[in-house]
Every structure is written in C-alpha cells, then in structure tokens.
Amino acid sequence: MPKMTFVERDGTRREVEAPLGLSVLEIAHKHNVDIEGACEGSLACSTCHVIVEAGWFAKLETPTEDEEDMLDLAFDLQETSRLGCQLIMTPKLDGLVVKLPAGSRNAG
Numbered sequence: 001m002p003k004m005t006f007v008e009r010d011g012t013r014r015e016v017e018a019p020l021g022l023s024v025l026e027i028a029h030k031h032n033v034d035i036e037g038a039c040e041g042s043l044a045c046s047t048c049h050v051i052v053e054a055g056w057f058a059k060l061e062t063p064t065e066d067e068e069d070m071l072d073l074a075f076d077l078q079e080t081s082r083l084g085c086q087l088i089m090t091p092k093l094d095g096l097v098v099k100l101p102a103g104s105r106n107a108g
C-alpha cells in the first residue's frame with residue numbers, strides 16, 4: 001500500500017496509508033487530518049488547499065484552469081499550492097508529502 005505524509009500546522013509529520021485512486025482530501029479524511037474540503041471535490045471551494053513539498057510538486061499532473069482559479073482564492077497560497085481533492089494517489093506518488101496551510105478561510 002502506498003503511503004503519504006501530512007505535515008500538520010505545528011510541524012508534526014504524519015505518515016498514513018494512501019490507497020491508490022483516492023484523492024489527498026479523501027486520504028486526509030480517512031485519517032482525521034484537518035483539511036476541510038467543503039465542496040467534496042467539486043472545485044467550488046478552496047478549503048482543501050495543501051502545500052506540496054517542493055520535490056514532489058513537479059511530479060504532479062498540471063492543474064486545470066478551474067483548479068488554478070479556485071487556488072487563487074486560497075488563504076496562504078504558495079508556489080507549490082494545490083487543491084487536495086484534485087490530487088489522486090498513483091504508484092508514482094507513493095511517498096508524497098503535503099503540508100497543511102496556515103489557515104483556510106478564517107482570515108483574509
């Protein structure tokens with residue numbers, strides 16, 4: 001089973017099992033990682049925002065324009081930001097590391 005790591009807001013790293021075909025958002029929910037995902041993957045919010053660790057960013061599929069548009073609204077946007085609901089686990093992504101942003105929509 002592939003694994004991935006979530007880096008929590010306080011810097012704690014949590015390695016979890018990441019079943020193929022599930023999105024990073026779904027994997028987070030399975031393991032009670034605090035990513036909201038208010039629209040459940042329909043690209044209508046930005047609360048599933050995650051920051052991908054630099055080395056991994058280039059290995060991901062390019063984001064669609066719709067994803068880019070939603071990302072523009074995300075709080076704490078960074079160069080390697082992506083929407084967790086759009087990142088689907090594949091064998092290539094075994095070991096993926098993503099960080100939770102400083103917040104979602106409370107501020108800004």
Ligand code: FES
Nearest residue numbers: 037039041048085
């Ligand atoms: S859950 Fe809303 S865009 Fe990802």
